[in-house]
Amino acid sequence: MRQAYNLHCYIDDSTLIENAGNYVAQIIQKRWTPSPVLVLCGPGGNGGEGFVVAKRLAKSGWPVRVAVLIARESTVAHLTELWDGPVEALTPAALKDAVLVIDAIFGTGLNRPLGGQAALTLACAAERKMTIIAVDVPSGMYSDTGASEGAVPCSLTVACFHKKPGHLLQPGRSLCGELLVDSSETSVTQSAQFIPDTFENGPTLWVDRLPMLQTVGNKYTRGHALIWGGWPATGAARMAAMGASRIGAGLTTIAVPEVALQVYAAALTSVMVSPVARPEDFGRLLADARYTGLIIGPGAGVGPETRAYVLAILRTGRATVLDADALSCFKDDPLTLFNAIVGPCVLTPHEGEFKRLFEGLLDMKGDKLTRARAAAHTSGCTIVLKGSDTVIAAPDGDAIINANAPPTLATAGAGDVLAGIVVGLLAQGMAPFYAAAAAVWLHGAAASSYGLGLIAEDLPGLLPKELQKLQKIWNHNY
Numbered sequence: 001m002r003q004a005y006n007l008h009c010y011i012d013d014s015t016l017i018e019n020a021g022n023y024v025a026q027i028i029q030k031r032w033t034p035s036p037v038l039v040l041c042g043p044g045g046n047g048g049e050g051f052v053v054a055k056r057l058a059k060s061g062w063p064v065r066v067a068v069l070i071a072r073e074s075t076v077a078h079l080t081e082l083w084d085g086p087v088e089a090l091t092p093a094a095l096k097d098a099v100l101v102i103d104a105i106f107g108t109g110l111n112r113p114l115g116g117q118a119a120l121t122l123a124c125a126a127e128r129k130m131t132i133i134a135v136d137v138p139s140g141m142y143s144d145t146g147a148s149e150g151a152v153p154c155s156l157t158v159a160c161f162h163k164k165p166g167h168l169l170q171p172g173r174s175l176c177g178e179l180l181v182d183s184s185e186t187s188v189t190q191s192a193q194f195i196p197d198t199f200e201n202g203p204t205l206w207v208d209r210l211p212m213l214q215t216v217g218n219k220y221t222r223g224h225a226l227i228w229g230g231w232p233a234t235g236a237a238r239m240a241a242m243g244a245s246r247i248g249a250g251l252t253t254i255a256v257p258e259v260a261l262q263v264y265a266a267a268l269t270s271v272m273v274s275p276v277a278r279p280e281d282f283g284r285l286l287a288d289a290r291y292t293g294l295i296i297g298p299g300a301g302v303g304p305e306t307r308a309y310v311l312a313i314l315r316t317g318r319a320t321v322l323d324a325d326a327l328s329c330f331k332d333d334p335l336t337l338f339n340a341i342v343g344p345c346v347l348t349p350h351e352g353e354f355k356r357l358f359e360g361l362l363d364m365k366g367d368k369l370t371r372a373r374a375a376a377h378t379s380g381c382t383i384v385l386k387g388s389d390t391v392i393a394a395p396d397g398d399a400i401i402n403a404n405a406p407p408t409l410a411t412a413g414a415g416d417v418l419a420g421i422v423v424g425l426l427a428q429g430m431a432p433f434y435a436a437a438a439a440v441w442l443h444g445a446a447a448s449s450y451g452l453g454l455i456a457e458d459l460p461g462l463l464p465k466e467l468q469k470l471q472k473i474w475n476h477n478y
């Protein structure tokens, strides 16, 4: 499983360069009819792959020109041998009549902003709306982080050997355009020697850990999710409850302040409501060990009451999700929160909430993967740092990047449903890191299946179809 999802590692080897270049050329030949190609080659392995692309296309009769960033004598000797045709200087003038521009300037070796003629030429190609095909990564994009210093949007990126984090993290993912991966036998064999700690989210990572129904089970054996329901924003907890129920929690209860009882009760049917008149009532509820997954935050409100309920929940040591206001209310005192965490816990912040909680503790200028990992380490929790490139990070350093979420999820309440899905899986006994990853993926898949016009209320009802698809994978594998 780990090998298949390796997102790190680069092998500087001429056989691999030859294979990668040939793969890119094959893709180009499959997708385009012979047309004028300009291959932009840098001084390292990426440039070497460019030479191989040029050689292969030229051999097939394509009109190919090659432009190099620095004099051929200065590039790595064994790479220049890959192309024995003429070369031009890599400047905007080289673009001339090219129809396809192959960006083989820099790959994973980039360690500073793209500048000079390389940046000018790519910017000029982008401005002229030429078709740009990136070899491995768009030059100027950092493969470890997806950050860009000078990269331009490409039509197609052909990742060599395997995906890197930058192919999935923004803005890198958007800059890549369509992404294809060279999964040839050699590349898979070569990357198998690495032990990765960063994965792309997908069922392979967690399908065998999903809760399975037992023929002789009852609703209690499927777990009981308890949600703190705030007031007056009651919709948030109700959406979380529907997420928890649809993902399979046998029972879902919302604990609500008495003032809100009628609102909640009138709006719910299978989800139960339990009134809490005084803080002690909530303590009594929590003492019932049949609540196997607890969540607080959606619509909870930011204030001392929410803080007190968060700490009461954490004292149980049971599997917990802290979302939204449960995070924001510890803005000035995050260590009190982290010190109180003694059991399995998932934090699901969006960037705003993340900043509130971790600003004084972590370097906020770091990339998303690094920040999520550092937050997981600092808090001792699984972190779900949300967005179009949600990162799920575990305290032990493993991290998963999610890439299946459509932008229709940028709608009020989508995060509340996600938090509910996570707690629903926790309540059924799934471990936090995998529950978080499965929830994020199912949330993205559900939203994708709907298309435009999605609102948060739609999401829970879309989960059954996605679960049924996963069951087919599970049945096939096990």
Ligand SMILES: NC(=O)C1=CN([C@@H]2O[C@H](COP(=O)(O)OP(=O)(O)OC[C@H]3O[C@@H](n4cnc5c(N)ncnc54)[C@H](O)[C@@H]3O)[C@@H](O)[C@H]2O)[C@@H](O)CC1
Residues within 6 Å of the ligand: 233, 234, 235, 236, 237, 297, 298, 299, 300, 301, 324, 325, 328, 350, 351, 352, 353, 387, 412, 413, 414, 415, 416
């Ligand atoms: N129907 C309902 O009852 C709803 C209730 N909600 C609840 O409303 C409360 C406030 O939630 P909000 O999410 O509005 O949070 P907040 O109001 O706490 O934070 C939003 C602020 O953070 C900033 N921010 C920075 N990066 C952001 C990002 N990537 N995504 C979102 N905001 C970002 C925004 O600019 C904004 O100023 C929570 O309790 C939430 O559960 C919302 O979920 C919406 C639906």
Ligand SMILES: Nc1ncnc2c1ncn2[C@@H]1O[C@H](COP(=O)(O)OP(=O)(O)O)[C@@H](O)[C@H]1O
Residues within 6 Å of the ligand: 324, 350, 386, 387, 388, 389, 390, 405, 406, 407, 408, 409, 410, 411, 412, 413, 414, 415, 416, 417, 418, 443
């Ligand atoms: N542009 C986007 N593309 C994909 N997913 C997104 C995008 N914007 C937000 N999301 C997802 O939608 C959800 C929004 O959650 P959140 O910001 O907490 O909103 P709310 O509090 O309104 O529920 C998260 O799961 C987030 O990852």
Ligand SMILES: [K+]
Residues within 6 Å of the ligand: 046, 103, 104, 105, 106, 107, 134, 135, 136, 137, 138, 139
């Ligand atoms: K490149």
